[in-house]
Amino acid sequence: MKIINRNGLIMSCILTAYAVYILYLLLSGNLKYFIHPRMFKYLWISELVIIFLVIIQMLNLKRAGSRERIEKKYVLLAVPIVMGIMVHPGKLTLAAAENKGTASAGNYSSRKIDSKDIDFIEDNTVIFNDDEYCSILNDLAVKPLKYKGMGIEITGFVYRNKYLPGDEFLLSRFLMICCAADTQIVGIPVKLKASEKFRDGDWYKLDGTIGYEKYKAYNGVFPVIDIKNAEKIQPDNQDYIYP
Amino acid sequence: MRSEGITNNNRTSLVLKLLIIIFISFISFNGVRLIHPETGFGDTIHNVSTMFFSIILEALPFILLGSFISSVIQLFVSEEKIAEVLPKNKLLGVIAAASLGLVFPVCECAIVPITRSLIKKGIPLNMAVTFMLAVPIINPITLMSTYYAFYTMPVMVLIRAGGGLLAAVTVGLTIGWLEEGETPLKQKRRRIRRPLHRCGCGCEECRNEIAETGILNKVLKAASHTAHEFCEVLVYLIFGALISSMFQVFVSRSYFIPEGYDKSLSILIMICFAYLLSLCSEADAFIARTFLGQFSTGSIAAFLIFGPMLDIKNTLMLGNTFIKKVLAELVVIIIIVCFIAGSVINRFYIQ
Numbered sequence A: 001m002k003i004i005n006r007n008g009l010i011m012s013c014i015l016t017a018y019a020v021y022i023l024y025l026l027l028s029g030n031l032k033y034f035i036h037p038r039m040f041k042y043l044w045i046s047e048l049v050i051i052f053l054v055i056i057q058m059l060n061l062k063r064a065g066s067r068e069r070i071e072k073k074y075v076l077l078a079v080p081i082v083m084g085i086m087v088h089p090g091k092l093t094l095a096a097a098e099n100k101g102t103a104s105a106g107n108y109s110s111r112k113i114d115s116k117d118i119d120f121i122e123d124n125t126v127i128f129n130d131d132e133y134c135s136i137l138n139d140l141a142v143k144p145l146k147y148k149g150m151g152i153e154i155t156g157f158v159y160r161n162k163y164l165p166g167d168e169f170l171l172s173r174f175l176m177i178c179c180a181a182d183t184q185i186v187g188i189p190v191k192l193k194a195s196e197k198f199r200d201g202d203w204y205k206l207d208g209t210i211g212y213e214k215y216k217a218y219n220g221v222f223p224v225i226d227i228k229n230a231e232k233i234q235p236d237n238q239d240y241i242y243p
Numbered sequence B: 001m002r003s004e005g006i007t008n009n010n011r012t013s014l015v016l017k018l019l020i021i022i023f024i025s026f027i028s029f030n031g032v033r034l035i036h037p038e039t040g041f042g043d044t045i046h047n048v049s050t051m052f053f054s055i056i057l058e059a060l061p062f063i064l065l066g067s068f069i070s071s072v073i074q075l076f077v078s079e080e081k082i083a084e085v086l087p088k089n090k091l092l093g094v095i096a097a098a099s100l101g102l103v104f105p106v107c108e109c110a111i112v113p114i115t116r117s118l119i120k121k122g123i124p125l126n127m128a129v130t131f132m133l134a135v136p137i138i139n140p141i142t143l144m145s146t147y148y149a150f151y152t153m154p155v156m157v158l159i160r161a162g163g164g165l166l167a168a169v170t171v172g173l174t175i176g177w178l179e180e181g182e183t184p185l186k187q188k189r190r191r192i193r194r195p196l197h198r199c200g201c202g203c204e205e206c207r208n209e210i211a212e213t214g215i216l217n218k219v220l221k222a223a224s225h226t227a228h229e230f231c232e233v234l235v236y237l238i239f240g241a242l243i244s245s246m247f248q249v250f251v252s253r254s255y256f257i258p259e260g261y262d263k264s265l266s267i268l269i270m271i272c273f274a275y276l277l278s279l280c281s282e283a284d285a286f287i288a289r290t291f292l293g294q295f296s297t298g299s300i301a302a303f304l305i306f307g308p309m310l311d312i313k314n315t316l317m318l319g320n321t322f323i324k325k326v327l328a329e330l331v332v333i334i335i336i337v338c339f340i341a342g343s344v345i346n347r348f349y350i351q
Helices: A006-028 A037-062 A072-087 A094-100 A130-142 B008-034 B040-076 B079-085 B090-103 B108-120 B125-138 B140-149 B155-178 B204-212 B215-250 B263-277 B284-289 B297-309 B312-321 B324-348
Strands: A125-127 A151-159 A168-175 A184-191 A203-215 A220-233
Touching: A006 A037, A006 A072, A006 B040, A006 B215, A037 B040, A037 B215, A072 B040, A072 B215, A094 A151, A094 B040, A130 A184, A130 A220, A151 A184, A151 A220, A184 A203, B040 B215, B090 B125, B090 B155, B108 B125, B108 B215, B108 B312, B125 B140, B125 B155, B125 B297, B140 B155, B140 B284, B155 B297, B155 B324, B215 B312, B263 B284, B263 B297, B263 B324, B284 B297, B297 B324, B312 B324
Parallel strands: A125 A151, A184 A220
Antiparallel strands: A151 A168, A151 A203, A168 A184, A203 A220
16 A cells, blocks of 8 residues: 555645635635635635645645654644634624724725715715715714714614713624724714613614714714614624725 | 454554544534524634634735745745845845845745745845844835825834834844854754655755756645645644634723823833734734824834734744744844834824
């Protein structure tokens, strides 16, 4: 029986497992919960490279292998695969929000909005969309005179944090800057409406009016929503915001 | 004559192995229920795993690229060529090595194996270390990310680039002077008569083999090397990513508020943060940004310069490359230099 290159075999198996898992993430679209979409193309390239490397390793197996010791540390390479199967990581849960901190939307605005930009304002109502979330929120924050009293339509999940007064919560979204590890919370304070029970983590589509309040945490004045209508929604795509 | 059939011993060990596999499968399927996000403990595991995966997935393309470049250097570039390119003069050579960062878009994850192979090729320690420290900071991708992270404060890019360059040159010159004439690299245990080599060996044999063979063989050799190198580096990345993501989940930022404004203490704290939190040099600019309101500008600058030089992932790889003495010296010198850099910048900013 030919002596197979054992290290090569281990490497081939592990690299194949990686290739399969990454392919799964790429095709299912779940990759967006781990890294920013702008990085997707690099991962496609990496996938191809890994497949290529696996093929090369398989070719090397045919060669009579040496009796070199099995590298124990390669076993560590299996850890992510085992984790992936057992834990099924994906969307961050609300518990992660606590330590992640709230982002300042101004840092991630993709464009500066001037008085001529009104495409997100309809009928005197500011309508938030995922693509320009930060730019819109930042504009709201810096131009209180322009937006005070306007209507607002926004989607997010309830998140009570200690920097807001007890009768308010933050209607938030997860903001992914680079990858899940540096994801932060971004959102807008909302005044609690007595008739509705807002549970942490529940998703809502809110219709309301924009008001302004002084917040210590925001170093000044920041918009806050007075709810007119709250609709609980079940988003199947709990989308992150990608600046 | 080999004995036929399965002996008693073989059968027992076979059954044992089968039992272990069944046990693990059982845990895997039921483990999913234990670890489901609904339970509090499950939440933590879920989030730590998600962040752990994200760090690895983000770094993966860069590690692959780095392993490839490293393999190419090992296989195709001879010592003479490199020695020709870099100026002989110590100071000029070090500055040239640092400037290479502008054209080497390599992540800090992959720079260590490349540096190791450069030293093996005969590059003096001062230039190699300067190269290793400068590249992750000065590379165009990092600078771009810094620009976007500090959009309202573009001078930060200059601070990071300039400060990083100066720091890298200083550390390189210092350690080169300290280790004059010594061998800084860990010697890997060599095995005699190996038809298949491991990466990181001298690869003299490979280069001689390659010189005569055709393109196809060259490609196969490079690919094989890349795979080995990639697996090596990946091990360290996994380790570091695990610790980094656990830190993210378990430690809350609000613990550190009052110390943020103290000039010296803030720098020390940010250096510690940089060690623990700095992921890839392309991403840490955004992490640093979140501290801007609570920490002095100089300390943020120290974070940006120190992060790409030393962090959890890096330390493991450096420990595998350099002997303990050199590693210790490196760490101490880097900390001192970054602290000085931060203090100098704090003088300009009346924060």
